[in-house]
Amino acid sequence: MADPLADFLSGDPQRIWQASWDIIGTRDKNVLEHLRPALPAIERATANIELGGMIFSNRDALVHALDKVQNYRAWKCWCDDYRRLLAFDPTREEERGHVRMLTQDRSGWPVTYECECTICGREFHVDEGEHHARWWQWTPR
Numbered sequence: 001m002a003d004p005l006a007d008f009l010s011g012d013p014q015r016i017w018q019a020s021w022d023i024i025g026t027r028d029k030n031v032l033e034h035l036r037p038a039l040p041a042i043e044r045a046t047a048n049i050e051l052g053g054m055i056f057s058n059r060d061a062l063v064h065a066l067d068k069v070q071n072y073r074a075w076k077c078w079c080d081d082y083r084r085l086l087a088f089d090p091t092r093e094e095e096r097g098h099v100r101m102l103t104q105d106r107s108g109w110p111v112t113y114e115c116e117c118t119i120c121g122r123e124f125h126v127d128e129g130e131h132h133a134r135w136w137q138w139t140p141r
Contacts, residue, residue, distance in 0.1 A: 001026065005035060008042040013051050017058045023065035024085065027078050027098075035069045042066060061087075077120040086135035090115050090126045099124075114141075 007019035026032065035042070043066065051058035064085050075081070078098070082088050090113045093099045102114040102123070113126040115138075123141040128134065 001028075001031065004031065005038055005042075008035075008038075009045045011045065011049060013049055013058070016046055016049060016062060017051055020058075020061040020065040023068060024061060024081075024087070029072075032069050032072055039066060039070060077117060077122065079117040079120060079122055079124070082124060082138035083140070086137060088136055088138060089134070090128075090136060090138075 001022045002019075004019040004022055007015040007022075010016065023031070023035070046062060051062060053059070067084075068081065072078075072081075082093075090099060090101065093115070094101050097118060099115040099117055102116055103112075104114075105112045111128040113124075113128070113136075115124045115126055116122070117124075124138045125141055126139070127137045129137065
């Protein structure tokens with residue numbers, strides 16, 4: 001990961017978008033803590049930047065990332081984030097070691113998954129959908 005603070009303050013929409021997704025994907029508390037005191041500066045620097053987006057606004061990723069920086073300390077586990085954004089692909093989360101796939105049903109539509117968090121053991125039912133873009137809805141069981 002590059003320097004997300006520099007990226008957020010750069011004024012470059014592509015760098016801001018990439019930094020947002022880097023923060024959404026990180027579980028590095030040091031990175032999140034480094035950004036916490038800079039939140040007001042980041043919000044000012046990004047307020048009037050057009051971030052684009054076709055299906056979903058790219059600003060949604062920025063808002064989610066900054067909310068994560070602000071609020072992750074109150075979460076019981078990193079998996080608390082899964083319910084907040086439709087972008088967490090369970091297959092990718094399993095590859096990262098964040099979840100264990102219990103079942104995967106590709107026999108129909110929507111595709112469904114049953115997953116277990118590798119940290120806290122919480123289980124989730126995950127529906128995969130697609131309407132111009134793939135998404136995943138995580139529901140705790």
